[in-house]
Amino acid sequence: MRVKIFFFATVREYVGAKTIELEVPPQTTVAMLKELLVKKYPQMAATQKSIIAAVNSEYAADEILIPTDAEIAFFPPVSGG
Amino acid sequence: MVYPTITTITKLELDLDALIASVTLPSTGAAAIFSGIVRAKTERGKAHETSYLEYEAYEPMAEAKMRQVANEIRTRWPLVEGIAIVQRIGRLYPQTPTVMIICTAEHRDTGVFDAARYGIDRLKEIVPIWKKEVSPEGEFWVEGEYIPKSGE
Numbered sequence: 001m002r003v004k005i006f007f008f009a010t011v012r013e014y015v016g017a018k019t020i021e022l023e024v025p026p027q028t029t030v031a032m033l034k035e036l037l038v039k040k041y042p043q044m045a046a047t048q049k050s051i052i053a054a055v056n057s058e059y060a061a062d063e064i065l066i067p068t069d070a071e072i073a074f075f076p077p078v079s080g081g
Numbered sequence: 082m083v084y085p086t087i088t089t090i091t092k093l094e095l096d097l098d099a100l101i102a103s104v105t106l107p108s109t110g111a112a113a114i115f116s117g118i119v120r121a122k123t124e125r126g127k128a129h130e131t132s133y134l135e136y137e138a139y140e141p142m143a144e145a146k147m148r149q150v151a152n153e154i155r156t157r158w159p160l161v162e163g164i165a166i167v168q169r170i171g172r173l174y175p176q177t178p179t180v181m182i183i184c185t186a187e188h189r190d191t192g193v194f195d196a197a198r199y200g201i202d203r204l205k206e207i208v209p210i211w212k213k214e215v216s217p218e219g220e221f222w223v224e225g226e227y228i229p230k231s232g233e
Contacts (some may be wrong), residue, residue, distance in 0.1 A: 006139060007110065008137060008139055008211060009137065009211035009213070009224075010211065010222045010224070011224050013222075019214045020132060022145070023133035024205045026090060027095050041208040050224070050228075052228060054142055054209070057141060057142035057145050057146075058231075058232050059207075059230065059231055059232060059233050060231055060232075061230070061231040064231060073139055073142065073209070075139065075211065076211065076222065076225075076227050077206070077226055077227055077228060078205070078206070078208060078209050078210055078227070079166055079205070079210070079211050079212050079222070079223040079224055080118045080136070080138070080143075080180065080204055080205060080208050080209075080210025080211070080212070081168075081179065081180050081201060081204055081205045081210075
């Protein structure tokens with residue numbers, strides 16, 4: 001299945017893109033997608049521990065399953081204000 | 082009675098008077114306001130100077146999370162009536178307001194001060210906005226410390 005992924009702040013700079021589309025197998029979890037991305041973008045490994053994931057605009061822990069046509073985002077802890 | 086809730090990410094200059102007006106009702110007698118401002122000189126911690134801050138946001142999620150913060154405020158302080166949460170993004174120079182949180186109520190002893198404080202604290206935990214600090218010494222991304230739980 002196809003997913004759309006957005007990157008922000010440090011993660012966007014490490015990856016070198018704001019958004020990508022990726023084909024992933026069904027039953028992919030957030031953790032599996034992170035691993036896939038670190039293989040594709042080894043620079044991401046540096047910040048992997050503090051990378052936060054959102055699936056369809058909700059915070060999503062590692063074990064969360066990614067639904068079809070999901071919009072995913074990866075980013076560091078937020079710093080608005 | 083449906084009370085006004087304003088949640089906005091904007092690139093435009095923040096207009097405090099207009100924002101207060103948007104959460105002022107016939108019943109309003111108090112407004113607690115917090116505004117964050119770009120600080121040119123930082124003394125606390127590692128002393129340094131700031132040339133400007135560059136903000137970015139994951140806009141649809143940021144606005145959804147701002148609405149969630151407003152809902153949390155309403156649950157905790159049921160006497161709060163109007164709520165405005167507005168974050169300016171883009172390049173912001175020292176002495177510029179970056180964020181405004183306004184909570185209105187009939188009277189000042191309704192929790193409005195605490196509600197506005199909660200609004201800015203919670204924005205800094207769960208609303209997906211980031212800032213890069215640019216100084217004469219170089220630039221670095223500011224990172225928060227909070228890791229939200231699933232669905233938070």
